[in-house]
Amino acid sequence: MALILENVWKSYPVRGGRRDILRGINAVIERGDAVGILGRNGAGKSTLMRVMSGVESPTQGRVRREMSVSWPLGSGFGLQASLSGADNARFIARIYGQDVRETLDFVQSFSEIGQYFHEPVRTYSAGMMGRLLMGLSFAVKFDCYLVDEIISAGDQRFVQRCQTMLEERLGNASLLMVSHFADHIRQYCRTAVVLRNGLLELYEDLDEGIAVYQSL
Template sequence: MLELRNVWKSFEQRHGRKDVLRGINVRLRRGDHLGILGRNGAGKSTLVRVLAGVEAPTRGSIRREMLMSWPLGGGYGIQSSLTGRNNARFIARLYGMSLSQTEVFVEDFSELGRYFDEPVKYYSSGMRSRLMMALSFAVDFDGYLVDEALSTGDARFANKCLTMFEERRKNAAVIMISHNLNHVRRYCRTAAVLRNGILEFYEDVDEAIAAYQGL
């Protein structure tokens, strides 16, 4: 379970304090698929960082009883002087997975060919993001955090990402923070709108989307 209780996040700025999150309450269990919609500047990125656990709330408490993913497709902790294979091994070691199985999975999924054994710094941006996606899908998290990016690359690769996401989310929780209303409609069972630093929950996804579009 992941639970946020009255979570506030404030930043000290030159012209005073800015409260970006002003009392977020949310509880997420395995199998819950929650979409969060919000306009630019509503505090989505801040919420992502708090949910990911990289930044602590200024006030309030977080109970974390499941292993949440890093924002899907993000290159956090990726060492660009190392090869794709070495980075895959790092993720495997970090999350206690079989090295060989993880290597095979990432090599196959990322479609990097011989570049899998080249340092990541020589990758094109497309290759990089394919590797990131493969690494994100390599770990069976209890909960997946999606910050906009759910897929990458051409239509075929993007489809592969979506298929894999379907597979991974079956038994997991999902928090999807997105502008993409189609994705939210397709993958989320509940949705909330982030406005004025708080989450407004709606009866169903369509209602949340309507409220978001009315903003």
């Protein structure tokens, strides 16, 4: 099983033409890989994450998902603000073919937002929203997890809980992590890629990849 990118381009219209963010990327992420994605601000790291997850489609090329791939953890992908946290959890369960009751119980317990779980998401504070999003993200067991910046929702105890759950969920799953912090990349990843000029440069030596990134 693998996540395969074949000549993936992603462009956006700008005044007077188009801007190419990803320029013909080819990559294979195997089950069990743990890859840090590094690059300067604006390099296209978050765009790459959205394309890999299927939240956005490539302008050209193909993404083949031979294993289940998460949306970027903690993001609001698919969240309906007019629905309650519980209804959003039901939606996720049905989309991914999970037991609805188990999913509801997990998300409610993990998010720790009390009775707000049954209130419309639009009434949530930013902190409650972050907790719900992490609960929804961990409710589904994926073969490949995408993390765009390390988990930071909630207080330190909740952040630690999220990090522990991420480590538990990874097991023999794959990880693709975007972070500006070398310590986070070293903690979770074994190899690195640097996104530069719309292309990926692979570094099997993690420290070498970090050094290249820091020299940009």
